[in-house]
Amino acid sequence: MLLFRKFPLLILCASFALHAQQSPADSLKLVFLNQKMHDTTKLLAIATTLEKQAPQDPQNIALNKLMGDLAIEKYNSDKGALHAKYASYCALYYNNLGAFFAARRDAPNTLAAIDKSISLFNQAKMPDEANFALISKATFLSRINEYEQAIAIVFKALQHFEKDRENNADEIAYAQATLARMYSDFGKYDKSIEYNTKIISFYESKKSPDVNGFYTLGTAYLNSGSSFTELKKYGDAVTNLEKGLKVFVKIGDVNNQSVAYAKLANVKIRQAKFDEAEALMKKSLENEIGPIYSANANVKFGLLYFKKKDFIKADLYLTKGLRLSEENGALELQEQASDLLYQTNRELGNFKKAFEMYELHDKLVDASKIEESKNQLAQQQLKYDYEKKELNYKLASEKENAAKNNLLTGLSGVLLLLVLGGFFYYRNSRQKQKIAVLEKNQIRQKLLLSQMNPHFIFNSIQNIRSLIRDKKDEAAVNYLNRFSKLTRQILENSDENYISLSEEIEMINNYLAIQQLLYSNSFEFSVDVAEEIETEAIFLPPMLTQPFIENAIKHGLSGMKTGGKIAVKFYQKEGKLFFEVTDNGRGFDASEKNENHKSMAMAITRERLGNHSG
CATH class of the missing domain: 3.30.565 (Heat Shock Protein 90)
Known part of the structure; x- marks a missing residue:
């Protein structure tokens, strides 16, 4: 069923300016009020609504939770003929949940949700969907610099889909897009262009690509443009970037329009055509765009003014870009902004800020490698804080009750506390022994x-x-x-x-x-x-x-x-x-x-x- 493959982790880098005419929650009320309607029909209605919506629509989280709650309930209670069907909707729920976590750069929860999705798709005997989710996992792993795992996973999925190239062309293109991005990260720009060219050829030959298809096509053009820029083939770079811009204008994706203008401006900066670059950068901020895209535009503006030796303006834009990138967990942009701020403030003679930016950039260079550990630590800290508050509340309640009761109750309470203390001391000692063993x-x-x-x-x-x-x-x-x-x-x-x-x-x-x-x-x-x-x-x-x-x-x-x-x-x-x-x-x-x-x-x-x- 192709529906289940419509939800890759596009939320990592896509945000379409599309809006439904009616609230999906309102339109689904009639579905859920109909007691005669089967649960599988209700689940299909939610999944179809999610498919038609933009990946970053704020209602998606609520809709996905609605689908997940119902699917998990039926999956746990119905072990009959529909068990596999409910498993597939649970898998879709976890796949979408992984996308939401990925947008927040929450590595442990993202990977846990995708792995659960893959397991459930396999349980439902849906190998195509399971392998499509594998590509999503590889995409995310590459974004947190876990390239070795990502490469192994994406090639495993690609091998599966290439068994039937004719019917799995979209899936193969999705895998190739992930590979193209990784090759670009490795500095192998020719190889990246090779994969992007395959993607472009495929989608340009399609009569009517869906929204995800247009997004993948536009992204392939932009990535090719970036690779040509690094190879100093500026004519080819501009051609591809303008084609990508045209695609994103067609589907109304203002965020990636901003990215396209910023990449075109970068070409002009490389050519020292600063006036043309400034005009393009102003276009990148014309529309109301997401905070990560705004961070990108501000950092690129800072780069432009740094090249023009207008260090005061450069400092202004770079500082804003750094703040936005910090607020949204964009490590790569933080690295760029802090490095440029160091150079800018050194030129301005502001050595205190220059030193601060130097230290920040030094920390950020290895930050991506420890991001997962930080997330795990944060989770453990939250769990610890909750348990500590719960224990403090329990002890406070016991003290208050003991003060109000008579002496006998007080003595009983003291005795109980002593027993509990002895028990916890004994249990703690036993746990320490077990840990030592x-x-x-x-x-x-x-x-x-x-x-x-x-x-x-x-x-x-x-x-x-x-x-x-x-x-x-x-x-x-x-x-x-x-x-x-x-x-x-x-x-x-x-x-x-x-x-x-x-x-x-x-x-x-x-x-x-x-x-x-x-x-x-x-x-x-x-x-x-x-x-x-x-x-x-x-x-x-x-x-x-x-x-x-x-x-x-x-x-x-x-x-x-x-x-x-x-x-x-x-x-x-x-x-x-x-x-x-x-x-x-x-x-x-x-x-x-x-x-x-x-x-x-x-x-x-x-x-x-x-x-x-x-």
Whole structure:
């Protein structure tokens, strides 16, 4: 159902000046007052209304909550034939919720909402929608500089949609837009232009793109223009930027019209055509635009006046741009504004402010890397403050009641407080003991994992040497490429006590592919996960499964030149996660007859499992 793919995270960068003639809340009242109307019809009515509205319409939050409350209620209560249908509306709710959080640069809540959306889409057996949500996740990850994760995710989704290019052209274009932006961030402007050109070609060939299609087309033109500007191909830059401006004028998006004028002005600044740049910048502020777009325009105005050596005006616009960007969490604009303010105030001789801006810019350079940690800390602080207030209120009430009651009640209250104090003291002591034991176990886990990683790396290097010695150069290169990727995963997870099941499965696939190359494709393998398992929600110690798989290959399939099979399965039973590896060879019994053989990895893994089972 295409409706569910109409809600990408466009709220990150889009704001259309469209308004409904009638309040959607008013128009939906009749729907909800109709007791005979089925709940799925009500949900469809809300989803359709959301689809027709601008992404930043202030009523969207209320409408989305209305849809989410009803969908979640029915999802939890109706386990019949409509369960999957309700799951799909829950998924849409969380997808939209992720967009709202993304607009506020709230990384933890954004990613949590999108992951929940992906899980529910998969549960509803809607793989296209799940992969479309993956692209939204990649888009957001790229905006908080988590490029490595973003690239892996977007290519995974792109691979899915390219299985049916004809019917998934819009989805492929959306993925390409994300890649184009990332290539631009990396400074690979030619590659960015290549992807943007594909997007432009696709949407220009469509007879009637929808609003999202026009937005993607306009953005592709603007991004191409920016890339041409960086390559100093100013003629091509102006051509693309003017085409993008025309698209956003057509759909009434005043915010991105402002962006287009600012980008055109930037070209003129590069060419030292300051009067033309000033005229374009004035146009960028003609309309009532959003605060982030206003921040962008003010920073660009500041850049213009700095280039014109009108440092007083530059300071005025840059200060306003910095304030707006700080209020709206626009880190990139804060970096630009603080750097220019440092240079401007140095020229003005205002060394105190120049030093302040220098320090601010220095802090902002790495701010994007710690944004997620700051959000998590803020959440924990809010939770702590709430619990502290609740406890203080409870204690105050107890004191007030004790003062009003007679001596017996007072003594009882004192006794109760003593008992409670003793209980909390006892519980606190027990918790400290548990924490100490947990920390010791975590240190031991890291020690065991650090022993195991060299064991695996040593074996892999020996394998590469064998391939080179046997003059299997191509196999050695393939093996080395996969080995380097797997080594990176192992090193990244070495400091982690737990990783998600999805990350463990990715390492399993890489490891099996490496072993398949090593053993001249003498065996096939499969990795199956039961449908009910949410791989992002289950965590386990890293590299826990690898030694068992290694034994199955080295000993279970020992002596088999062809036709070997390795099957890895994950399933749940009675609330526990089970891991199973099977082969069609001799099995462990035959291999264990070699009494002189000792598996170091298996011994380490058994000890790690022993620590966790305790």
